[in-house]
Amino acid sequence: QxxxxxxxxxxxxxxxxxxxxxxxxxxxxxxxxxxxxxxxxxxxxxxxxxxxxxxxxxxxxxxxxxxxxxxxxxxxxxxxxxxxxxxxxxxxxxxxxxxxxxxxxxxxxxxxxxxxxxxxxxxxQRPGQAAAIATEATAGASSAAPTGPSAWRPAQQRLGLSQVREQWAAYAALYGQGAGQASETADRSVQIPQSTASSAAAVIETVGDDADVPPLGYALAQLAGIYILAQNAQGLVIVDMHAAHERITYERLKEAADREGVRVQPLLVPRQLAVSPAEAELAEREAAGFAELGFEIERAGPESVRVRAVPEMLAGSDIEALLRDLLADLRERGSLSRAGERRNELLSTAACHGSVRANRRLSIPEMNALLRDMEQTERAGQCNHGRPTWTALSLRELDALFLRGR
CATH class of the missing domain: 3.30.230.10 (Ribosomal Protein S5; domain 2)
Structure with missing residues (x-):
């Protein structure tokens, strides 16, 4: 078959x-x-x-x-x-x-x-399963007998994490950075870095044998305020942090809405927004539906609405921009139905506003926490809009980029 x-x-x-x-x-x-x-x-x-x-x-x-x-x-x-x-x-x-x-x-x-x-x-499907499938596929492709001029070349040696630690220590010592020893804790937590070199070394020191490495590995650095670079047992993992956090937030909002309802965070000072008459009427008509999603919204005038509470997970987001996008989505798609797919579409919009943004600096522990959440989240391979949240390059693929083993 x-x-x-x-x-x-x-x-x-x-x-x-x-x-x-x-x-x-x-x-x-x-x-x-x-x-x-x-x-x-x-x-x-x-x-x-x-x-x-x-x-x-x-x-x-x-x-x-x-x-x-x-x-x-x-x-x-x-x-x-x-x-x-x-x-x-x-x-x-x-x-x-x-x-x-x-x-x-x-x-x-x-x-x-x-x-x-x-x-x-x-x-x-979790990131760990996807990584295993990718590894098996790579192994299957590499098991075929090579042909052509490269058939005689020896396969590039795979470096385990213990070997990587040794090489990193030698590199750090050469440039006077030290090996960046991390404290040994029972939960294998990673310390907040003092510098790029010491943070990466701390992560590698904290990681044990390959068998102990999570599917998405451990964070090494943040690139351009957008991507998380991590190392797992197979090689390099690259994560789009906004896309990944968007999926995590979306799944949590859906789960909360399905279970006992979204936890609500009242606003200390209610926000009043100027909207069109049609949007004000729409907000008034769908107030009960918004309440099921964690939003307390009321009509404040012919062309204004007042927001008194938002979902707890979205309390730190831009309330005005979030509400305008929700009203625009609702106006385009029709009435809000708790049992229908429109609810999830609105939750998807809300999750986008409640996720970490590009150019936000994350510490190593924060990046690792995001990676662990991804491994436990359904459909974590794509964001709410279908974009991939992460990709990986095996050591074999990295070797090929640098012509190693030839």
Missing amino acids: LQRLAAVLGRELAASCLQLSQSGAGLALQGWVAPATAARSQADLQFFFVNGRYVKDRLVSHAVRQAFADVLYAGRHPVYVLHLSLDPARVDANVHPAKHEVRFRDGRLVHDFIYRSLHEALAD
């Missing part, structure tokens, strides 16, 4: 796919789904089979897109090969002369089953 999948999708794309197997209510869904980062500009790698027959169905396409809604970049199309099995009596295959379309007897049940299966599978 994997060989056939590679023949259809290509070896590299097939190696990155998530295998899926779900069953329930007399339905069984099996197959492979590529990560959101592998989405394409056209829907040319979407294959869906019903009882072994290839079909194209709008209901299925809608269910898949809904499952990818939180992680798919605008205008992109997911890649999948899925097989649905069910009682033949529950599906009509005679809708289309070429039998490329079907009609399910219980379309809502099938739609929800496909959506739930994919949604849960995508949510279960």
Whole structure:
């Protein structure tokens, strides 16, 4: 099956796919789904089979897109090969002369089953699992027998973290920085750095053997106020800190809204904003819906609204800009429904305002805390808009960039 999948999708794309197997209510869904980062500009790698027959169905396409809604970049199309099995009596295959379309007897049940299966599978993916898949794919590609002039060249040696510590200590001693010894603590915490060299050395000293390294590794530095540079057991990890924190905030807001409601932070001084008459009317009409999301908003006049409370997680954000964006989203998408997808769209906008911004300096402990949160957050591989939150370069790939081992 994997060989056939590679023949259809290509070896590299097939190696990155998530295998899926779900069953329930007399339905069984099996197959492979590529990560959101592998989405394409056209829907040319979407294959869906019903009882072994290839079909194209709008209901299925809608269910898949809904499952990818939180992680798919605008205008992109997911890649999948899925097989649905069910009682033949529950599906009509005679809708289309070429039998490329079907009609399910219980379309809502099938739609929800496909959506739930994919949604849960995508949510279960953590950065650690993605890193493991990438490592296995790299190992698989490197295990093939080399050909051509480079076949005789020895493979570049992989450096473990203990070897990296030794080399860093020698480098630091050469330039008089010292090895930057970190205090040994039971929880393996990292001290706040005094300089770039000492902070990186402290991180490396704190890290134990490769087996102890988290999937996203430990932070080394911050680049241009935008990216976190970290080292894991495989090599270099680069994280877009705003995109990553946006996803973390979004998932926490959704979880809070689903569980007991968003915790509210009353404003010491209520904020009054000038808005259009239509926006003032909209805020008044949807006040109850906003309250469910943690916003206490009331109409203050024909062209003004007053904000008395916001979600606790967003208390430090720009309240005026946040509210204007929420009203604009709501005006475009229609009324607010707690059970509908519009709620998540508004929470996504709110999460963007409540996340760390570019050019904000983070300490090493803050960066490591963000990395650990990413590892525990659903769909952490993409931000709310579908942009990737992190990428990695293995030591083998870094060696190739510098022609090492040749």
